[in-house]
Amino acid sequence: MKPEARPLLPGLRPVGLELLEDALRRKQPRTIGTSRSKAHAAIIRNALRSPAKRSHLIGMLAEATFLEKNPSWGYIRSPTASQHDLYARLSDRRTPLTAQVKTHVSGDPALYARDMLKDNRSNLFLVPDDHVDALKAHWRTKLANYGSSGLVSETDSARRQLARIRGVGTSYRSMASTITDSERYALRERSAPYISIGATLAMAFGPDAIHWLRHGTLDPGATARWVRAGTVMSAGGLASASLKHIANGSWQGTWRGNAVVGGALVISDGYFAVQDFGGVGEAFSNPNFYCRISGSIGGTSLALAVGAPVAIWATEGSVWFAGPYAPLVGAGAGFVAGSTAYVVGKVGSESTVRWVFETLAPESLHKAELNAVASTTQDISDRIKNLQQPRP
Numbered sequence: 001m002k003p004e005a006r007p008l009l010p011g012l013r014p015v016g017l018e019l020l021e022d023a024l025r026r027k028q029p030r031t032i033g034t035s036r037s038k039a040h041a042a043i044i045r046n047a048l049r050s051p052a053k054r055s056h057l058i059g060m061l062a063e064a065t066f067l068e069k070n071p072s073w074g075y076i077r078s079p080t081a082s083q084h085d086l087y088a089r090l091s092d093r094r095t096p097l098t099a100q101v102k103t104h105v106s107g108d109p110a111l112y113a114r115d116m117l118k119d120n121r122s123n124l125f126l127v128p129d130d131h132v133d134a135l136k137a138h139w140r141t142k143l144a145n146y147g148s149s150g151l152v153s154e155t156d157s158a159r160r161q162l163a164r165i166r167g168v169g170t171s172y173r174s175m176a177s178t179i180t181d182s183e184r185y186a187l188r189e190r191s192a193p194y195i196s197i198g199a200t201l202a203m204a205f206g207p208d209a210i211h212w213l214r215h216g217t218l219d220p221g222a223t224a225r226w227v228r229a230g231t232v233m234s235a236g237g238l239a240s241a242s243l244k245h246i247a248n249g250s251w252q253g254t255w256r257g258n259a260v261v262g263g264a265l266v267i268s269d270g271y272f273a274v275q276d277f278g279g280v281g282e283a284f285s286n287p288n289f290y291c292r293i294s295g296s297i298g299g300t301s302l303a304l305a306v307g308a309p310v311a312i313w314a315t316e317g318s319v320w321f322a323g324p325y326a327p328l329v330g331a332g333a334g335f336v337a338g339s340t341a342y343v344v345g346k347v348g349s350e351s352t353v354r355w356v357f358e359t360l361a362p363e364s365l366h367k368a369e370l371n372a373v374a375s376t377t378q379d380i381s382d383r384i385k386n387l388q389q390p391r392p
Helices: 015-027 036-049 051-069 109-118 129-149 152-164 172-215 222-245 255-276 287-317 325-348 350-360 362-388
Strands: 073-075 086-088 097-101 124-127 165-167
Touching (some): 015 051, 015 172, 036 172, 036 287, 051 073, 051 086, 051 172, 109 124, 109 129, 109 152, 124 129, 124 152, 129 152, 129 172, 152 165, 222 255
Parallel strands (some): 097 124, 124 165
Antiparallel strands (some): 073 086, 086 097
């Protein structure tokens, strides 16, 4: 079998998805070409648009699945051939052994039988495994009826049709499930850059949200605040962009990709946390530093975890969201979830961190409390001085 007639599977994504990508490139060379993003868009669009489009995808997957399970078979050269879908070259045959693949969601043997009579040139007729028995039973009944009626040519035809029937190697239900899984994987990959933006924004402005909730104003260190936000956003953007070049982009939307983006956000926020708490020597002995890191980890994790499912829900739940809107909805959900988790993680960890410090390092806790009192006293003193200054 020529290598170009076989499915080309890089092995970076789920097998079902890569089989569909390869099939779409072969069946639609003008509209899909070699573009993975166009193949993914077609999978998302056709899986959701209508039962007919989804059924067409299942038919493609049936062909690809049979080839994946039978290495001696390959695609025929023409993607528009009407009678043959697959072929194999056998040593004891001068001409190729050919097969046609058909899938019907109903599994109605009468529909398959009509297809077999209409397209009768292929040596084999392949259907989903769970439809094989009913189709064979249909032709056995026909064979018995024709034989008892003395219809010789019809009997021979029914015997040939019965001999053509084979299974593709999997059930219709299994292929339908693979289509759904492939569509959702493609959606996660497409939405990943947007979800990263939502998580990055949550981490960039999470500290501001906490300060606003506690004090009713923004942190007076405006310059440091915006520098930190810009740095965190840059780190998240660079990490997200880098995923397009790692393993041919297959990490986007996966736990590996989320770990890269999340790690970049936590590290960049951790750097500013160290500076905010007096440098390396002071920060690691300050319980508030660990509360801040807890918030950063919690916020990043939840933002990335929530964004993708929301984007998938938005796409599957409404045709209107099937364009570029669903990833933006997922990014917004990630931002809200991440910001909330940042606040909850920081505030919620305070009692645990305090208990740890009271048990293991009470002197560090006492020092941190004294520093907090001194900082608050200085802040109050500065505000009083500002109020006492004469106004022009």
